[in-house]
Amino acid sequence: MFPRDFAWGAATAAYQIEGGWQADGKGPSIWDTFCHEKGRVFGEHNGDVACNSYELWEKDLECIQQLGLTHYRLSLSWARLLPNGTTRHVNQKGVQYYNKVIDDLLACNVSPMVTLYHFDLPQALQEQGGWKSPGIVNLFDSYAKFCFQTFGDRVKLWLTINEPLICAKFGHENGIFAPGIKEPGTAAYLVGHNMLRAHAMAWHSYNSFYRPEQKGAVSLAINSDWLEPLHPGCNEDVAATERDLAFTLGWFTWPVFVTGDYPEIMRSAIDSQSKKLGYTGSSRLPSFSKDERAVLGTADFFALNYYTSRKVKAGGSCGEMCIKSDLDAEEVLDPSWPICGVSWQAVVPHGLRKLLNYIKDACNNPAVYITENGFSQVGLLQIEDVERCEFYRDTILEVGKAIEEDGVNVRGYFAWSLLDNFEWADGFSVRFGLFHVNFSDV
Numbered sequence: 017m018f019p020r021d022f023a024w025g026a027a028t029a030a031y032q033i034e035g036g037w038q039a040d041g042k043g044p045s046i047w048d049t050f051c052h053e054k055g056r057v058f059g060e061h062n063g064d065v066a067c068n069s070y071e072l073w074e075k076d077l078e079c080i081q082q083l084g085l086t087h088y089r090l091s092l093s094w095a096r097l098l099p100n101g102t103t104r105h106v107n108q109k110g111v112q113y114y115n116k117v118i119d120d121l122l123a124c125n126v127s128p129m130v131t132l133y134h135f136d137l138p139q140a141l142q143e144q145g146g147w148k149s150p151g152i153v154n155l156f157d158s159y160a161k162f163c164f165q166t167f168g169d170r171v172k173l174w175l176t177i178n179e180p181l182i183c184a185k186f187g188h189e190n191g192i193f194a195p196g197i198k199e200p201g202t203a204a205y206l207v208g209h210n211m212l213r214a215h216a217m218a219w220h221s222y223n224s225f226y227r228p229e230q231k232g233a234v235s236l237a238i239n240s241d242w243l244e245p246l247h248p249g250c251n252e253d254v255a256a257t258e259r260d261l262a263f264t265l266g267w268f269t270w271p272v273f274v275t276g277d278y279p280e281i282m283r284s285a286i287d288s289q290s291k292k293l294g295y296t297g298s299s300r301l302p303s304f305s306k307d308e309r310a311v312l313g314t315a316d317f318f319a320l321n322y323y324t325s326r327k328v329k330a331g332g333s334c335g336e337m338c339i340k341s342d343l344d345a346e347e348v349l350d351p352s353w354p355i356c357g358v359s360w361q362a363v364v365p366h367g368l369r370k371l372l373n374y375i376k377d378a379c380n381n382p383a384v385y386i387t388e389n390g391f392s393q394v395g396l397l398q399i400e401d402v403e404r405c406e407f408y409r410d411t412i413l414e415v416g417k418a419i420e421e422d423g424v425n426v427r428g429y430f431a432w433s434l435l436d437n438f439e440w441a442d443g444f445s446v447r448f449g450l451f452h453v454n455f456s457d458v
């Protein structure tokens with residue numbers, strides 16, 4: 017079913033595995049700060065040590081080789097490379113670390129896919145306003161150019177930002193993730209906007225200055241659940257599902273792959289809710305200038321993170337200013353779907369095939385990499401991984417059908433994650449690893 021040159025990979029992210037949070041001149045990131053505050057993360061866990069991949073990278077490499085992967089997706093810690101976030105001060109030890117990782121991978125015939133930003137903004141930049149501030153766009157571009165310049169002779173697959181939707185919503189709407197900002201109904205739209213502008217600027221930098229020589233490809237990783245109406249015969253539920261898809265997949269997909277702007281139903285839902293609340297200012301969803309719109313259509317492939325599916329019904333507005341009210345839709349679980357470890361993860365392999373088809377149709381059949389997909393398990397025990405194996409088998413079969421029967425142009429599949437690691441607000445209580453990690457002995 018799978019093309020010969022299909023990429024078989026596993027993924028990780030810097031803060032979730034590296035540890036070494038202060039090692040060799042690394043600056044603090046917003047996740048260091050967030051975890052060191054009381055009450056933010058399950059069990060007051062933090063990524064100070066995590067899998068200690070900063071010291072034990074060779075062990076990770078052994079795992080990668082044992083699986084026979086063709087690709088490995090990792091992220092760079094911005095604050096390990098540029099402790100204050102800017103290129104005025106480069107931490108050479110950080111450069112050395114990633115040079116070794118990349119060189120070791122290539123020596124084993126494994127191609128790196130590198131994410132520039134996976135949730136861990138340098139704290140120094142948060143103090144200047146972080147992703148809410150428009151100044152972040154140029155700062156991100158400088159960091160991106162530094163990375164292309166330093167590693168792009170060997171790295172041919174780049175992702176600028178991982179899951180802007182989660183950075184926006186979990187970082188700035190409900191505050192469950194760093195930087196823990198809770199400004200419902202406003203900040204997330206601003207953050208998403210600046211992330212889209214930052215992605216576009218970095219893509220253009222690559223395109224103009226690095227692509228001619230380095231010949232790689234650049235995208236951003238977009239996460240979405242697959243969504244279906246709870247009652248397919250009910251017009252309200254069908255409309256609510258369409259709205260919800262616009263607020264999840266569409267928010268970042270339409271600007272980059274479809275129209276160069278936000279989905280129209282997203283803007284009209286936000287503006288009509290503003291009206292209801294008597295809010296008379298300008299739209300809470302920022303606008304792209306004409307020049308920005310012209311440069312937004314910028315990605316060389318579609319990178320999709322998929323974990324689960326939901327049914328959607330109309331309603332759910334709480335009458336306050338927040339994304340949930342703008343959306344006015346409620347997501348529910350289908351009782352026939354089994355739940356794996358975490359309560360949010362229903363096991364729905366066929367949802368991935370549907371989502372892939374939706375993306376094929378909406379985005380004019382782009383090349384797609386599934387950059388994350390994985391199975392959660394709760395608890396500390398080492399287990400016989402029967403259910404996880406079944407999950408991967410069933411999901412990969414759906415990908416195969418999407419390729420063979422539906423003609424979706426899927427080029428690769430990355431399991432989340434190579435190793436059990438720091439699962440953000442859930443700390444080490446949730447495990448996604450293909451390999452078990454004993455966190456009291458790393």
Ligand code: GBH
Binds near residue numbers: 192360
């Ligand atoms: C990905 O996010 C991340 O890229 C990766 O770093 C992470 O380890 C992986 O998923 C597994 O979670 O608090 O119950 O409301 C996927 C999107 C966003 C899904 C946060 C779970 C929390 C649900 N995730 N969400 S809840």
